[in-house]
Amino acid sequence: KEQLDVLRLREQFPVLEREVHGKPLVYLDNAATAQRPLSVIEAMDDFYRRYNANVHRGVHQLSVEASEAFETARKDVARLLNATSDREVIFTRGTTEAINLVANSYLRPRVKAGDEILISHMEHHSNIVPWQLLCEQTGAVLKVIPINEKGELMLDALEDLIGERTRLLGLVHVSNALGTVNPVREVCEIARRHGVPVLIDGAQATPHEQVDVQAIGCDFYAMSAHKMYGPTGIGALWGREALLEEMPPWQGGGEMILRVSFDETTYNELPHKFEAGTPNISGAIGLGAAVRFLFDTGIEKIARHEQALLEYATERMSKIEGLRIIGQAAHKGPVIAFTLDGVHPNDIGTIIDHHGVAIRTGHHCAMPVMQFFDVPATARVSFAAYNLRAEIDVFLNALEKARQMLV
Numbered sequence: 260k261e262q263l264d265v266l267r268l269r270e271q272f273p274v275l276e277r278e279v280h281g282k283p284l285v286y287l288d289n290a291a292t293a294q295r296p297l298s299v300i301e302a303m304d305d306f307y308r309r310y311n312a313n314v315h316r317g318v319h320q321l322s323v324e325a326s327e328a329f330e331t332a333r334k335d336v337a338r339l340l341n342a343t344s345d346r347e348v349i350f351t352r353g354t355t356e357a358i359n360l361v362a363n364s365y366l367r368p369r370v371k372a373g374d375e376i377l378i379s380h381m382e383h384h385s386n387i388v389p390w391q392l393l394c395e396q397t398g399a400v401l402k403v404i405p406i407n408e409k410g411e412l413m414l415d416a417l418e419d420l421i422g423e424r425t426r427l428l429g430l431v432h433v434s435n436a437l438g439t440v441n442p443v444r445e446v447c448e449i450a451r452r453h454g455v456p457v458l459i460d461g462a463q464a465t466p467h468e469q470v471d472v473q474a475i476g477c478d479f480y481a482m483s484a485h486k487m488y489g490p491t492g493i494g495a496l497w498g499r500e501a502l503l504e505e506m507p508p509w510q511g512g513g514e515m516i517l518r519v520s521f522d523e524t525t526y527n528e529l530p531h532k533f534e535a536g537t538p539n540i541s542g543a544i545g546l547g548a549a550v551r552f553l554f555d556t557g558i559e560k561i562a563r564h565e566q567a568l569l570e571y572a573t574e575r576m577s578k579i580e581g582l583r584i585i586g587q588a589a590h591k592g593p594v595i596a597f598t599l600d601g602v603h604p605n606d607i608g609t610i611i612d613h614h615g616v617a618i619r620t621g622h623h624c625a626m627p628v629m630q631f632f633d634v635p636a637t638a639r640v641s642f643a644a645y646n647l648r649a650e651i652d653v654f655l656n657a658l659e660k661a662r663q664m665l666v
């Protein structure tokens with residue numbers, strides 16, 4: 260199978276030429292945010308230089324061009340997720356806002372005291388707190404599917420937890436704190452048998468694998484552009500058209516209306532019903548360029564390359580004395596969280612930063628995962644298409660130096 264030409268790919272990412280503390284940048288914090296290729300940077304720059312205008316309202320040429328680019332980006336996202344129609348793609352600020360939209364517009368009108376919302380123990384806070392807020396306001400109850408010592412979902416428990424009071428199941432596709440890739444198709448099948456709609460948090464999946472919402476069988480799918488080589492402040496919620504049609508608007512303002520009067524206001528059709536106010540036009544154009552970057556580069560090739568990096572790094576890290584990998588699922592995304600006996604992860608991150616290596620340390624917005632593994636925090640390396648095996652070697656050398664200093 261055709262391999263990724265990584266050295267050639269790196270030329271598209273200007274930031275990778277950076278030096279940090281006098282050393283070449285080794286960027287391994289991709290689960291936090293990925294870097295941007297020239298095609299994304301130039302698409303947004305070109306918009307501001309040549310056809311910046313507001314969308315959907317103007318009759319002048321720039322507004323026509325801006326509107327076309329904006330709606331083309333929506334079609335690109337629909338293609339990325341294999342949506343039935345681009346009417347099912349709602350632009351949001353990112354995964355967090357997408358999940359909040361579902362909590363407020365889909366679930367709030369449906370849920371009553373004693374109803375249940377089911378999530379997993381490995382969720383990111385953005386797929387925990389919106390549901391807790393809803394529970395506080397409605398008397399609904401949050402239920403949690405447990406995970407095992409490897410950081411894998413305990414599917415058997417799901418069958419016991421899901422029931423006629425379950426109003427929604429929220430599940431992360433790929434855990435940012437463990438790397439676990441969840442069996443989303445299987446979970447959606449179980450949920451469908453119980454008539455329970457499923458929201459999948461896809462923030463860490465869309466950069467690393469071909470996502471097909473039809474094959475997964477979920478009802479909502481949330482994503483962020485900045486995880487998949489696009490800009491921050493833009494992402495999308497995909498939802499089944501029939502569900503989105505029934506849902507009330509969740510923010511009021513311009514764009515999301517058809518007619519406003521003090522007696523009555525009628526709302527716009529999908530997807531505009533959920534997009535109040537002037538949208539993040541340049542962000543959407545950047546997201547569209549990021550989708551095209553993924554397709555042009557080859558998502559399968561990226562996935563194979565990242566899995567090879569994951570295997571190489573895991574194999575070498577498993578030999579380091581006192582290093583514990585947190586998250587040993589059989590099926591993982593390109594994320595390795597770890598601890599070093601006797602050392603606080605923050606100290607590891609600080610020291611290896613002096614070697615030019617960027618990783619993340621902390622709770623990764625997944626405090627329940629830290630509690631489960633009884634660690635205050637972890638250090639986390641996460642890979643992207645442009646990372647090299649040689650960069651893993653630099654990381655491991657820096658880690659060894661940190662270990663010698665700290666242990």
Ligand SMILES: Cc1ncc(COP(=O)(O)O)c(CN[C@@H](CS)C(=O)O)c1O
Binds near residue numbers: 354356431435436462
């Ligand atoms: C699984 C998962 N779900 C939701 C989010 C939130 O994405 P936003 O674009 O911020 O809305 C993230 C972002 N995780 C970053 C920041 S905590 C990380 O360092 O892992 C995520 O990984």
